[in-house]
Amino acid sequence: MSPLLQIENLETVLHTGAAPVWAVDGLTLQILRGETFVLLGESGCGKSMTALSVMRLLPEAGEIVAGSIRIGEEDLLLLPEAAMRDVRGKRISMIFQEPMLSLNPVMTVADQIGEVLRRHFNLSGMAAQERVLEILNQVGIPDAARRMNEYPFQFSGGMKQRMMIAMALAGEPELLIADEPTTALDVTIQAQVLDLMRSLQQRDGMAILLITHDLAVAAEMAHRVAVMYAGEIVETATREDFFSGPAHPYSQKLFASLPGKALREQGLRLAAIGGNVPPLSSEFTGCRFADRCDHAWELCHEIAPRWNVVAGGHQVRCHLFNEDTRPSIQDPKLGS
Ligand code: SF4
């Protein structure tokens, strides 16, 4: 599979307080065509800012100060805004936790999806109507022929989420970015929406960048996983490698904090992650996780870890995995 999205050394800054906050700090990742890539981490670690950077829809205080974001051959950061508008919805679509952020409360469903079809495919009239109906059926809106003429407030939470997916898919994007798409939904509806995303992906072959803080969602959906902490990616692996042996001490703590029975049975204990994410306004020396890490030693506070290979494509930004620096008594697989 060839790379579809390539982000290199992305730095996104928020100018909100006295000092700029480096929400995303040197992030590099690749998403392949047709795969589901899960970006996993606690809230405030920079996941959403990464997504909004790709869409170039940052809040006013946000600014991309370095790096490149390419889809295919196109560098999104070099495109004029008019060309970027064509990318949004057509090549890359985004859905959010809160559907009302992307639904227009005063337009009917048919008109909103119709607008996407007019803009990107120059479809209107009966042809557009038929296509709207087809899309609504695909995302499982019952009685779609009638409901397409209703307004978003007339739909339940799960149905609004389906509508937002319908809108996002209307442009037939190559990449769907889903930022905590099911966090606000109850578990049954959550499972239905995840199923829907998976089946639409299998049918259309689009790639999905799925942002979540939920390990169970990652386990269910991911082909590959990247764990983000304090503005940078600290671990990247296939789903199988990640869930059979999370390597970064932060990832291990994410597992340990999980109440889920199935994952606990894999031998991972229940525990809260002590301490806080460090402020992203200061310069870092050393590892960003050092203050919360049970394995930290002097070096961790002095030098930022580089990428080290755990095995194959499984990589981790931690000194424990560098044989030249690791103290001999430490064995990362054994824990503390
Ligand atoms: Fe912990 Fe050191 Fe690894 Fe950072 S580099 S995660 S502080 S062991």
Ligand code: MG
């Ligand atoms: Mg977020």
